[in-house]
Amino acid sequence: MKILVLIKQVPDSTTNVKIRPDGEDIDRAGVKMVVNPFDEFAIELAVQLREKRGDVASITALTAGPATAAEALRTALAIGADDAIHLQDAAFEKLDEIQTAAVIAAVVRGENYDLIVRGKQEIDLDSGQLGPALAEMLDIPHVGAATKLDMAADGKSLVANRRIEGADEIVEARLPALLTIEKGLVECRYPSLPNLMKAKKKPVRTITSGDVAGFAGIVGSVGGTEIHKFEPPPQRPPGKVLKGDASETVPQLVKLLREEAKAI
């Protein structure tokens, strides 16, 4: 079984987001970049499958991002991926998710991965489009936001649970297939120091737009959305702090929620 893990490098979740004066992006100066936490689950899942099963031949990590995203690939290699693919070109940076999926599909189509894994969404743009879009481009089934996974012993199919409103949807899919991972499916390990050292020796293949046959035609025919005008969220009006004994503040709160906020 060949496994491909898609990862994205994103600002750390504790980042205080500041918007650039021109409003066209956030200010990235000094922002700590990490592997998207949901994609870390995807790497971990791939490594656990290898540990549990005898049939995982390779785990490849792939990212599309600037030169600094190589650090995210190193993390994936240190956790247990064997090799990595880095789509790195200024021409990739303004692509939307559907276009990015089309480019990744063009790169990986001939590789015949049996299982492709990805986090359920990226914690920067929160779009969650890449997984389902790539599955469609490759014409394979996908299961989105999986919380539980059972691979068949013969490696030909999987059964995954995905959380829906008050229930679990239990989906069976034949491989090759794509999974996006929800928190809770696996617990992530920290890469050990020896593994971090070993990761430096693992192969990383860099792909530019020139390496993607028919690049202009591929991105010109799909998607095409653009992101503009970042703005801060609206300020919430100052709140009321209720003071006094609970025997007074609690009835006061209920009254306010009922009469002023009309929330109960």
Next chain:
Amino acid sequence: MNNDIPVFAEQRGDRLHSSVPQVVTAAKALAGQTGGKVIGLVVGATAGAADALDKTGVDQIVTVADASLANYNALRYRSALAGAISQLQPRVVLLPATFMGRDLAPRVAARLKLGCATDVIGLGIGGNGGLDVKRPVYNGKAFCHVTFPTGKTAIASVRPNTFPASTGPGGAPRSAIAFTASPGDDRATTREIAKTGGAVKDVTEADIIVSGGRAMKAEENFKIIYELAAELDAAVGASRAACDAGYQPHTRQVGLTGKTVTPKLYVACGVSGAIQHLAGMRGSKVIVAINTDPEAPMVKVADYAIIDDLFKVVPLLTQEVRKLKAH
């Protein structure tokens, strides 16, 4: 391409999802700009959800019904929805940004080579005639606009509880589009819908959430949170600290690596308000903080705060709400 706005009328077991009437509101405003009709699009085993859909004020109802569409299935549903879009050739297609809509919209967009934006909170037609939407990024720490190319259909999923529900007199004309499966649609099957959590609602589907943080100190102490939640018909949420400590399962976690929620009321009990937690719930309409620390970030964002011991306040609050309901 015409100026119509189809809305994917999500249903499960013929029950229309509660967010569909909200998406119809967004679609109507947009149709006012394009001059087109709002079409409610039912995909399912039957047209059973059409009656409820008719009460939302859509101008027209189109059904794609087939026995194989009884349960949601990403492959069959993308075939059904992409087929309908190809026939209808509309300007914009809207879906609710639910578990189903989030899963389906990008796949359909990729199939038809269209642009897609997920979880949008504002929509309009831009100066160039293309769709222009606003959506939260960085988990609500910022918003951005997404603009669409003109000349092809735009797809967007709309965040639940952003728009009020639309109602209408009913009587919309109905028609059907035949379902054509695609080769390979049988590679995935939904085996079962297994109910989870019993009577307790999921945080993503509740109008009210009562949430507990690290200050709950132990799993058994969540009993008072569940009692208040039961009285308010609310879901129970928890902070990452509370989940990591094992007080609650991660499925109840609100925040950046948990669920993003936008309820009408969020009651945070002993949740200090770490930045990653605030990111997951700051879109809530009304926020209540119960905390001993007046400087806690949650107290700063709250509409109403009680600076006191939650173990004293929460049981009293349960009593007061019970009294209110008895009247």
